Amino acid sequence: MLDRTHHVRQIKYQFEYTRRLKACFVGAGGHSFRNVYPALRYAPVDLAAVSDIALDRAQAYARLFGGERAYSDHREMLERERPDLVFIVTSYHPDGRVQATDIAKDVLAAGAHVWMEKPTAASLEEVRDLSVRSKAAGRQVMTGLKKIFFPAIEKLGEIAASPEFGRLSSLYLRYPQALPAPSRRGDLVAMESFLDHIYHPAAILNFLAGPISRATYEWESHNGGCVLSMRFASGAIGTAHFAAGSSGSSPFERVEVIGENANAVVDNGTRLTYYRRADLPTYGRAASFIQPEANAPLHWEPENSLGQLYNNNMFFLGYVPEILHLCDAILESRQITKGTLENVIEIMKLFEFFRSTDAGVTATI
Ligand SMILES: NC(=O)c1ccc[n+]([C@@H]2O[C@H](COP(=O)([O-])OP(=O)(O)OC[C@H]3O[C@@H](n4cnc5c(N)ncnc54)[C@H](O)[C@@H]3O)[C@@H](O)[C@H]2O)c1
Structure with a gap:
């Protein structure tokens, strides 16, 4: 690899x-x-x-x-x-x-x-x-x-773009957030929390799969949970589960990308598993699930023993890296490539889609 x-x-x-x-x-x-x-x-x-x-x-x-x-x-x-x-x-x-x-x-x-x-x-x-x-x-x-500066999400993006992974075909993202009732979506105050949070999952979707070309969603009125279904301009498809009503004791996030005979998952922002390209062991005959090391899964998670930078939220939640991204660009007279206004325009298109589109309707983004 x-x-x-x-x-x-x-x-x-x-x-x-x-x-x-x-x-x-x-x-x-x-x-x-x-x-x-x-x-x-x-x-x-x-x-x-x-x-x-x-x-x-x-x-x-x-x-x-x-x-x-x-x-x-x-x-x-x-x-x-x-x-x-x-x-x-x-x-x-x-x-x-x-x-x-x-x-x-x-x-x-x-x-x-x-x-x-x-x-x-x-x-x-x-x-x-x-x-x-x-x-x-x-x-x-x-x-x-x-979110797009989390080392685990950056690595997920790198895996998804690698030839060994195959073409990114679909992805799934879980993030707990509530969408207000349709009658309140015109009111920016009622939408404040949704606006505040949509930046996080939408940034990851855009980072991994690029612009969304069309979308539709279903919404439940009890917690405000929502399931979004998307087609990306790249041809990939994706779903986002806005899991409002989740327990406060639960991790928030899970992101999974699927390629060709390969997939990778980030759980809780820090646990990354890459299931490398491998065939299913012979159905009904294989006596062991152990695959050759060459295509065995790879797993990363931080050790939490040493007083390191990487196990400090300043780093694993991307705060220092995102600031360095801009400072480096300014000092080296080049343009930033992440956190750009072009990225934000794609996020805002999704926000406005939710404000203006009824559940069950497919809209071009
Ligand atoms: N990325 C993340 O992890 C994350 C987490 C939490 C909050 N946030 C974002 O950070 C922002 C701040 O959130 P917060 O909870 O700290 O809010 P806050 O209300 O605690 O802080 C905002 C501060 O801005 C000051 N302020 C407002 N207008 C000002 C002006 N014109 N000039 C100078 N100061 C002014 C206020 O007096 C206040 O002290 C929000 O945009 C929120 O979405 C991001």
């Missing part, structure tokens, strides 16, 4: 980088405290300033995470600091629109690159507008699609 994981990236600590980007951060909330500011320890960035409308939190985050200054107004921060790159991790307006969308426009207008958390926006139109502004400004906008 061809192994494209020829090397595992060796991580530098922030202070070891000789070239660093001047960064600002908009938003000092819960998720950024837990998962984004701490990830900057491993990125080539100098945190110049933090802004939050709650100045006391901006000050506390600046003190704790090494920011030089704190602001309550991001526009004033952009004007005074003139950063290379701005991280935006904010929330929703009372009407359900995404706060980060307009902030990203301000950042582009100030001439900086944008790293923003999902959701990028609450409509396809707004993402297209952001894309036009990004091109006009000559600055990149990356959305934190962390």
Whole structure:
């Protein structure tokens, strides 16, 4: 088997980088405290300033995470600091629109690159507008699609694209999320949780199989669970099970890809099994299930004993890798290839499909 994981990236600590980007951060909330500011320890960035409308939190985050200054107004921060790159991790307006969308426009207008958390926006139109502004400004906008930076999902993508696997023919993805009742889907506030979460499974679907060409779904009114059936432009087919009503004690996710006489599964984001191309042992006659080592399944999962980076959620949930993806691209003057606005446009098409299509109807995406 061809192994494209020829090397595992060796991580530098922030202070070891000789070239660093001047960064600002908009938003000092819960998720950024837990998962984004701490990830900057491993990125080539100098945190110049933090802004939050709650100045006391901006000050506390600046003190704790090494920011030089704190602001309550991001526009004033952009004007005074003139950063290379701005991280935006904010929330929703009372009407359900995404706060980060307009902030990203301000950042582009100030001439900086944008790293923003999902959701990028609450409509396809707004993402297209952001894309036009990004091109006009000559600055990149990356959305934190962390799922496609999970090492297990990256490897799944590599397996699915390999000649030994055969052509990707179908896939299945499980993710617990509830779709509101049809009468509420026009209301962005009612759709907030669905918008917030659809980025995760949709990012994986897009990463593995590309754009969806048509889709249909069934919906149950009890939990809001949903089963989506898709045909991809590539010719592959897929299903997503939005398993609303699952137990809080259960792992969330399972993704399986099928090739030609081969398949691979990621369970719980970290357990990857690759059932390599193999024939079924002779039906009714084979005395053992043991296959030759050359086509035996391969299995990966992290050890959880050592204080390593790879068994830290900062890494296995993709937070550091997604930030490095943008920083590397900026420092090397090239375009990002993951978390792009083109990826996000495909995610938003799926979001709008659910808002505008009744259960049981097949729609072109
Ligand atoms: N990828 C993931 O794993 C993941 C997990 C959780 C949340 N998120 C995303 O992170 C984002 C934040 O979620 P959260 O739960 O931390 O929200 P939060 O409400 O705790 O934090 C948002 C912060 O943004 C600040 N803010 C709002 N408007 C601002 C402005 N104009 N200027 C400066 N600060 C402003 C708020 O005061 C608040 O402190 C959401 O987009 C959410 O979808 C992603």
